[in-house]
Amino acid sequence: MSQIFGLFPTPVMRVEKLLDGERVAAVVAEIENTTTLANAFSDRLSHTPVAAADTSALFTSLGALALPKVTEFGEVLFGEPLAWQIKEIWVNVLEPGGRQAIHTHANSFVSGVFYLTSPDPSARLVFHRSLGGSGFIFGNNNPNARINQFNGGKWMVPEIGAGDLVMFPSYLLHEVPVNQGERRITIAFNAIPDRLDNFGYAIRFA
Numbered sequence: 001m002s003q004i005f006g007l008f009p010t011p012v013m014r015v016e017k018l019l020d021g022e023r024v025a026a027v028v029a030e031i032e033n034t035t036t037l038a039n040a041f042s043d044r045l046s047h048t049p050v051a052a053a054d055t056s057a058l059f060t061s062l063g064a065l066a067l068p069k070v071t072e073f074g075e076v077l078f079g080e081p082l083a084w085q086i087k088e089i090w091v092n093v094l095e096p097g098g099r100q101a102i103h104t105h106a107n108s109f110v111s112g113v114f115y116l117t118s119p120d121p122s123a124r125l126v127f128h129r130s131l132g133g134s135g136f137i138f139g140n141n142n143p144n145a146r147i148n149q150f151n152g153g154k155w156m157v158p159e160i161g162a163g164d165l166v167m168f169p170s171y172l173l174h175e176v177p178v179n180q181g182e183r184r185i186t187i188a189f190n191a192i193p194d195r196l197d198n199f200g201y202a203i204r205f206a
Ligand SMILES: [Fe+2]
Pocket: 103, 104, 105, 174, 188
């Protein structure tokens, strides 16, 4: 008998329908009626300024809804229920044909995305293992090679719908490929714990 051990997996959490249909409709209506979208990264992706979680009643209520799930996910990452806060929160609007370039979220530990529309399958969140470093890279991606969790380089969230929340460690590379469907609306946030303690060497975050 032989065994394969999958070492050091990366957690990604999906909370299905954290927002019910009525709530999703109300949030979308509020965004479309009151939110000023600024800072266009591309002509088809726009977002509100990154803001503290208490900037608006909408952000405060979504943050309060997410926080218990952030704490649950944080316990997976760090092994205990820490005191988390939603540090920043913002709205993203991705028009048809738009995309979001690969990136990570610096100075954050847990990042999350509320889906306010059911995204076209083309525009689901894609996570990447690595972009490589400064050395040569070898691979064996070809039609005969079967992709698995050990040789795969990227992973697409398999199923996502309006009202869902997806959370991931903030260091994880991610992107949104070209949106071949309708307008895609999300609200993203970053969260931090109050402190981390490594054998008595503790650091605080504010
Ligand atoms: Fe992101």
